[in-house]
Amino acid sequence: MMFDHDGTPVRTGRAAVNGTSLHYRTAGSGPAVVLLHGVPKTGYHWRHLVPKLTPYYTVVVPDLRGLGDSARPADGYDSATMGDDVAELMTHLGHETYAVAGEDWGAVIGYQLAARHRGHVNALVFAEALFPGFGFEDHTALTPENVASGMHLWHLGFYFQPDVPEMLIAGHERELITYMIKYERSHPDTATPDAVDEYVRCYSMPGGIRAMLSIYRAMLIDAEQNRQAAQKKLDIPVLALGGSAFIGDRNEAQMRLMAHDVTGHVFDAGHDLAEEVPDDMAAIIVPFLAEHR
Numbered sequence: 001m002m003f004d005h006d007g008t009p010v011r012t013g014r015a016a017v018n019g020t021s022l023h024y025r026t027a028g029s030g031p032a033v034v035l036l037h038g039v040p041k042t043g044y045h046w047r048h049l050v051p052k053l054t055p056y057y058t059v060v061v062p063d064l065r066g067l068g069d070s071a072r073p074a075d076g077y078d079s080a081t082m083g084d085d086v087a088e089l090m091t092h093l094g095h096e097t098y099a100v101a102g103e104d105w106g107a108v109i110g111y112q113l114a115a116r117h118r119g120h121v122n123a124l125v126f127a128e129a130l131f132p133g134f135g136f137e138d139h140t141a142l143t144p145e146n147v148a149s150g151m152h153l154w155h156l157g158f159y160f161q162p163d164v165p166e167m168l169i170a171g172h173e174r175e176l177i178t179y180m181i182k183y184e185r186s187h188p189d190t191a192t193p194d195a196v197d198e199y200v201r202c203y204s205m206p207g208g209i210r211a212m213l214s215i216y217r218a219m220l221i222d223a224e225q226n227r228q229a230a231q232k233k234l235d236i237p238v239l240a241l242g243g244s245a246f247i248g249d250r251n252e253a254q255m256r257l258m259a260h261d262v263t264g265h266v267f268d269a270g271h272d273l274a275e276e277v278p279d280d281m282a283a284i285i286v287p288f289l290a291e292h293r
Contacts (some may be wrong), residue, residue, distance in 0.1 A: 002047045002061070004028055004054040010061070010138025017088035020076065023069035024062040025087060028054030031293050032095040034086060035061045036113075038104020038129070038145060038214055040177045041272075042068030044198045045103070049279035052286065060098075062089055064106065068202050076178050077214035078221040079105070080133075083113035087120065099289050101125035103274060105215055108132070108222065114236060115229035122293040124234065125285055126258070127241040131254050133223030134230070150245070155180075159216040166209060172203045184271035187243040195275065226258075234259035239288045241281065242271040263288070 002025055003011045025043055033053060037045040045062040048139070053059050063070040065082050071151040086109070090098055100121050102110030106127035114121040128149040130136040131156055139146055139153040146152035159165055169176055177199050182188040240252040244266050252264025266283050269276040 002027075002050055002240050004042065005051040010050065010059075015089050015092045015141065017092055018076075018085045019079070020065055020073045020085060021071040022062045022065065022085060022089050022207060024060055024093075026058065026060045026093065028057050028059045029043045030057045031289075032090065032093075032098035033057045033059050033289060034095075034098055034100055035059065036064065036086065036100065036102035036106030037061075037067075037243060038102075038106045038112050039067070040180055040199055040203055040258060041104070043197060044068070044069075044200050045194060045272070046274055047064075047195075049282060049285075050272045051279065052282035053289075056286065058095070060090065060093060060095070062086060063180065063188060063202075066190065066214060067209070072207035072211045075214075078218040078225060079109045079112045080222075080225045082109045082118055082215075083111075086110075086113050087117045090120070096120065097122050097229060099123040099125070099292070100186050101127070102129070102234055103127040104216075104271070108226075109205055112225060112229065113173060113233075115232075115258075118235075123189060123237050123239070123289060124257055125239045125288070126242065126272055127281075128243055128251065130247060130250070131226050131258075132219045134254055135225040135250075136219070137223070151247075156216060156219070158217070159213050162217070165213055169209050171262060172205065173209065174200045184246060185276055186243065186268065186270040187276045190272070192275075206272060230258050235261070237261045237288070237292045239285065240264045240265070241284065242266045243271055243276070245269065246271040 004027040010025040035046045066072045100110040107126045240255040241246040242251040
């Protein structure tokens with residue numbers, strides 16, 4: 001369960017958008033902010049941040065295509081299509097303009113949402129992600145530098161191979177998800193049992209792992225989409241957030257290739273900021289959003 005600042009459970013719903021169906025949560029009032037989670041997470045990732053935003057904003061928290069309690073279609077897992085999903089959801093909910101905050105894959109999708117729907121997005125928060133086409137692939141290499149820095153992303157090549165990952169992960173979803181989210185954090189105890197149970201529940205459902213892998217298998221398409229979009233830099237304010245133990249200030253360096261107006265901040269944390277350091281994250285995000293309503 002997710003709550004607003006008054007302790008009231010958030011509202012939930014489903015919307016048929018862009019050829020699929022998205023499950024979403026919403027709460028609060030005021031200007032709209034949409035929060036986009038990464039992998040292997042769901043919208044539940046934002047449960048600590050939501051009540052810090054609802055006093056000031058209408059917060060929309062979708063489960064991305066194929067993930068959480070959203071539908072798991074056969075295709076459409078490139079970041080542009082998934083960004084279009086969210087744009088249609090926000091239109092469906094009556095939000096003409098809104099800010100976007102994304103983390104991990106949700107940040108890449110959030111960038112595509114902002115690039116493709118420039119008239120609707122007024123600010124972007126980009127947290128702990130690497131762009132396909134702009135360095136993400138470099139971290140798949142087995143090099144001393146990647147290993148020493150903790151940035152050897154071995155799983156990308158594994159996930160890209162068809163069929164074999166499904167075979168090996170089946171029945172071991174809990175072990176994989178627990179390992180991934182604890183290993184990538186400075187504060188592994190913040191991967192609380194309720195969150196692990198929720199993520200395992202969703203990714204263990206029929207098609208859950210297949211949908212997750214489909215996002216990674218679209219990386220080469222994403223890379224071309226990002227290169228095309230970057231030819232015209234974003235003209236909205238961007239806040240690039242990193243964890244010192246993971247992507248760190250590379251978030252800001254990447255976003256400076258994609259946008260004109262970029263502010264960066266690095267937290268004493270790993271990869272999952274909204275679960276590791278939600279108070280610190282809110283202290284940076286809330287004034288940024290207030291300045292760029």
